[in-house]
Amino acid sequence: MITAFSVPADLSATEPPEARGVARDGVRLLVARERGPLRHTTFDALPSALRRGDLVVVNTSDTEPAAVDGQRADGTPVTVHVSGPAPDHLHVVELRTPDGHRVTDGVAGESIALPCGVVATLLTGHPDPHVATGSRLWRARIPVAGGLRSWLAEVGRPIRYPYLHRSWPLDAHRTVFARAEAEFGSAEMPSAGRPFTPAVLHALHAQGVDVARVVLHTGVSSPEAGETPLPERYRVPQETADAVNAARAAGGRVVAVGTTTTRALESVAAPDGHVRAGAGWTHLVLGPGRPARVVDGLVTGWHEPGASHLSLLEAVAGERLVSRAYAAALEQRYRWHEFGDSCLLLAAQSVHRPG
Known part of the structure; x- marks a missing residue:
């Protein structure tokens, strides 16, 4: 996995592109193909990088207002990030200081006072229940x-990290595909889909590129370097499985929007790339030992050194292509994080076709 790079602080996108006069689909797009030169363009040109018969698959998970202010027993203020559900009517949470830094001295059994008289009690570390202090x-x-969820809708706000200079409303953290469901959605926006607009979707349709949908609800996106992805809830409907299989049979490429969509599709992909409908919790970790079986291309943002997402990108597009793309992104000063710029990685199709 590529790790030998660093991201200058001034490449962090500190606000939505709209705040600096750029449309959602006006962010920069780097198109990286297995064969051929890199192309620097804007996201509204995405359809021109694809071809008739390709299938774009998006994640429709909605973003929750998952950050809420609290107070520890000693009176210290704390921000609680609700990452998502856990078994037995519990939830997974992350503790942060009010200015966004990790709290490293949490203790099992600790109670945190939250708005409206609600009290959160830390029970065990996650994913290791044997950790009793200092768990992330x-x-x-x-x-x-x-x-x-109704309580969070009243007292919560979108999760915000220190590189963002101020808070933004929840709509700024939602994609055009977002659909509210009965279950808890994503703690943070599936941000690879943010630059999509109705105009881009219309242009994809005109190009003969279909769009299919999956759901994968993602937790907080702040793992330690080298930490493997945690189990996540997903759903791949039958119509999407049928669309993927039909596109592949006709020679089209399957282009996943984001690592979340990729994980959902690959969780229901057989070794020969045939996809079936499915739902539940996925434990799949894509990387050197498990390359992509069905995803030929990936629309993605830019990830930090050491992030497990990089292994997933390489599982789809290969280390060489990902390394080329990241080197160019740094040289050309692309913007990082959820409000930043985008990349389209297109692997050699033969890598993922059986036989």
């Missing part, structure tokens, strides 16, 4: 009359 993530009990 915790399984916590958060009893709320009327349900956690």
Whole structure:
């Protein structure tokens, strides 16, 4: 996995592109093909990088207002990030300081006072329940009359990291595909889909590129370097499985929008690339030992050194192509993070076709 790079702080996107006068689909797009030169363009030109018969697959998970202010027993203010559900009516949470830095001294059994009289109790570390102090993530009990989501809608806000200079409304953290569902959605926006607009979707249709949908609800996106992805909830409907299989049979490419979509599709892909409908929790980790079987291309943002997402990118497009793309992105000063610029990685199709 490529790790030998660093991202200058001034390449962090500190606000949505609209705040600096750039449309959602006006962010920069780097098109990287296995064969051929790199292309620097803008996201509204994505359809021209694809061809008739390709299939774009997007994630429709909605973004929750998953950050809420609290107070520890000693009176210290803390921000609780609700990452998503855990078994037994519990939730996974992450503790942050008000200015966005990790809290490293949390203890099992600790209670945190939250708005409206709600109290969260840290039970065990997550994913290792044997960790009793200093865990990055915790399984916590958060009893709320009327349900956690309605409470968060009243008192919560989108998760924000220190590189963002101010808070932005929830709509800024939603994609055009987002669909609210009965279950808890994503703690953070599936951000690879953010630059899509109705105009881009219309242009894809005109190009003869279909769009299919999956759901993968993602937790907080702040793992330690080298940390493997945690289990996540997903759903691949039958119509999407049929669309993927039909596109492949006709010689089209399957282009996943984001690592979340890739993980969902690959979780239901047989060794020969045939996709079936499915739902549940995925434990799949893509990387050197498990390359992509069905995804030929990937629309993605830019990830930090050491992030497990980089292994997933390489599982789709190969280390050489990903390395070329990242070197060019740094040289050309692309913007990082959820409000940043984009990349389209297109692997050699033969890598993923059986036989």
